[in-house]
Amino acid sequence: MYYIGIDIGGTNLKAGLVDENYQITATRKQPLQFESMEQMGETLAKMCLALVEENSIPKDQVGSVGMGFPGPVDDRKGVVIKTVNIPIRFMPVAEIFHKYWDGVPVHLGNDADCAALGEFYHYENKDIESLILVTLGTGIGTGIILNGRIHTGINGCAGEGGHIVLVHDGEQCTCGRKGCWERYASANALIRQTVAAMEKDKSSVMWEMTGGDVSKVNGSTPFEAMHRGDAAGQAVIEQYRRYLADGLANYVNIFQPEVIALGGGVSQAKEEDLLIPLQSMVLDQCFGREADRHTRIITAKLGNDAGIIGAALLGLQSQGR
Secondary structure, three states: OEEEEEEEOOOEEEEEEEOOOOOEEEEEEEEOOOOOHHHHHHHHHHHHHHHHHHOOOOHHHEEEEEEEEOOOEEOOOOEEEEOOOOOOEEEOHHHHHOOOOOOOOEEEEEHHHHHHHHHHHHOOOOOOOOEEEEEEOOOEEEEEEEOOEEOOOOOOOOOOHHHOEOOOOOOEOOOOOEOEOHHHHOHHHHHHHHHHHHHHOOOOHHHHHOOOOHHHOOOOHHHHHHHOOOHHHHHHHHHHHHHHHHHHHHHHHHHOOOEEEEEOHHHHOOOOOOHHHHHHHHHHOOOOOOOOOOOEEEEOOOOOHHHHHHHHOHHHHHOOO
């Protein structure tokens, strides 16, 4: 049996065939182009049909189709409530999809939740029941797995950890609140903090590293500068780790998950630069730190495949597997 997962991004649609070992066996990618929600539903269905036909998979060998959208969904009704950066509101995806491929179960999920589910199924210790994925990118995306299942909340909007307020009346966030965690601990936040440190310290080696062009600053710039003995780079990383640890500790104190997986480019930093300091910094702020078991902080394993795999496995979740 196979399962199809679709990751709906801001510019592209990516679909994958996933086998019973939770591995992607084939993929298909195309630009996100549509003039109506009806047309988008048709595109999704025909994309899936093309994927099975190209790989000579009988349609009755597809157990379900899952889709990860950037926003809240109502899986029970097969409706996408709202998406970020895509003009979709209350789209009856399952209904439209079944006009072109009837009979196959269709399941919907939030893209961050799908990615968390993919990481959960691929974690090396199959006995865990809880995992939180924290992706450090433009913002902070989070997905929560509790008791082996996605925690969506009453309206499908649970897990927006990037919008926990970390600094009262702090930086303005795109969500409308001020001081959100993602304004201080996302990859974009790290870049802004690095540029600010460079502007403050004109002697920083980071000017040489970027050829005097702040547009060339990326998430690895302050880490590399720190290793070259640069005081400004060191200060940026120390501050960034504090911001990141504060938010992670909030999550641990609420959920006490067995695992927190960090994704995104920043998570690829050397363990001694990020994961190892974070583990002790988070533990120092957590209730139950005297206990003999604590949340493990790891690097996410699946990268861009997590969303496809997790979306495909939404059908298994519905079966309680």
